Amino acid sequence: MRGPERACGKACGGVPRGYGEGKAAVSGSTLLGDTWWICWRELKRLWGQKIRIFMTLVQPIIWLALMGNMFQRIAAIPGFPAPSYLDYMAPGIVTMVTLFGGIFGGLGIVWDRRFGYLQKLLAAPISRTAVVTGKMLAIAVQTAFQALVVFALALAMGVHFAAGAAGVPVLLLLAVLLSQVFAGISLCLGAVLTSHEALMAVVNFLTMPLMFTSNAMMPLDMMPAWLAKLAVLNPLSYAINPMRTLFLNGWDWAALARGLVVLASCGLLMTAAASSLFRRSIA
């Protein structure tokens, strides 16, 4: 038998008209290129489902309008750190849409597996990691877009943004990094749990506690002590804090640096975990 690296060459028989050019017909595999094309598919799919785009836009409007108004009087509590609850709430809504976009974003991998599309991807000469990173990139793009919409809406509703125009890309970067943490969690779950029902149950179980154990809606010092301790462990808090300083105070470098470093590290960690679990799930 031949060694694995011996080319087939003439031994495989003459193949006219370009079939069987094999390697010669393809350029090398690159993680970045493959990631982009997996992402391209996700974005195309999203674009084809206008109702999904519509809902991702309507959802934050409802959050902002409803919750902003409902809890308006909380801002009157002495010691509340913002002039209006809406000002306080805006960065919380940005992280909320990021949380939902990220954690539900990876669920598609279960359908891909179920319908055999995943097999088809894996039979292609692409990087295995790209299947994960491509989906994560798509979630990042989607999150940046959604965060921008929430931001614009908040401004339109009279929310003040202290950091000015230069703060907007930083705000989006924080949102994107946070989305990668949750996309990673979601893809990890998608690699381990092959039933859609089980996955939905776990994801639904995670989202609400993640929301309420952060300072998205309530300042830490207004929470019970045990909840405040939990909030310190919650990745959401590391996005909300620097975002809130951008809205309320302007540039707080220490808060920004801490947020970016923690989120980027968590994001990378989750990417690595998701890729590794995914590779194991297909072995």
Next chain:
Amino acid sequence: MTPEAIVETEELTKRYAGGTLAVDRVSFQVRAGEIFGFLGPNGAGKTTTIMMLTTLIRPTSGRAVVCGYDVVAAPHRVRQQLGYVSQDVAVDDNLTGWENLYLQGRLYHVPPAVLKERIADVLATVELEEHAHRPVATYSGGMRKRLDIAAGLIHRPRLLFLDEPTLGLDIQTRSRIWEYIRRLRDEHGLTVFLTTHYMEEADRLCDRVAIIDRGRIVALDTPAALKRSLGGDLITIRLAGTTAAPDLAAGMAALPLVESVRPGADGTFQLVVREGERATPVLLDYLSSRGIRVDSVALKRPTLDDVFLRYTGRQLREEEGAAAYHRMMRAVRRVRR
């Protein structure tokens, strides 16, 4: 590896984690330029074999060399060489046909300069040009399958794997797909490895057929040779009344032209005979001479179904596959809602 083999396996085995032995020490070769078929019932190990050859699962033991590369040692090389069309009809509903092919081309790293031309080319092969820019969600089952096959051709592989290519399709679509497969082989020298549980498909399309049952290859040859190996024509005879004399089978076997006799249920007998047209009256004369009344008699040329029966003792049940397919499609419709 003989010079012209494009796939070669040696004692290839897959035992799943649960202990199921899906493929059991299978050794065979596929020659470049042939249409090679795996024929067997559901659960025989056909898909598992294809998945090992396309690097989707690792063999438990044994080895397989595809297009000159070992599937375990150089899976990436193997993937570049082959096209794979699974039985799942894995096309993305939310994209158009053209977009599905474009994505497939990108994932196989087809140079952008030739990709559009390639897409037009494979769309023409499966006659889907007119529907290229419609979302796949609007396609019929046959159109989806044709698109899926087109996607498997986008990088011009030297070897195409087709897992149950016509599962659940109507007879017109099926013969169209056979036509594409034959043309690809004839015009492009493409080697095709397909699995099927349709006896007719293996018979009419394949140059050589391996009959696989319970993870083992029980016979491998051209369809004609496999049928010849049965030794002649088949007579199925049913006697009136179910109690046959105990020496009847031996008596029939001793007749001229009769090769073998196998008793079946309810007073039926299966005989393999030479020159069936002449053997039938000989048989009937013998039975009437013994005063045995015959209820019915059937003479037929052997089919691969009979070959399967001969080698496995069971019949290929086509409705089994169709039922599984309809269950799957119902599930698909449910989730699309």
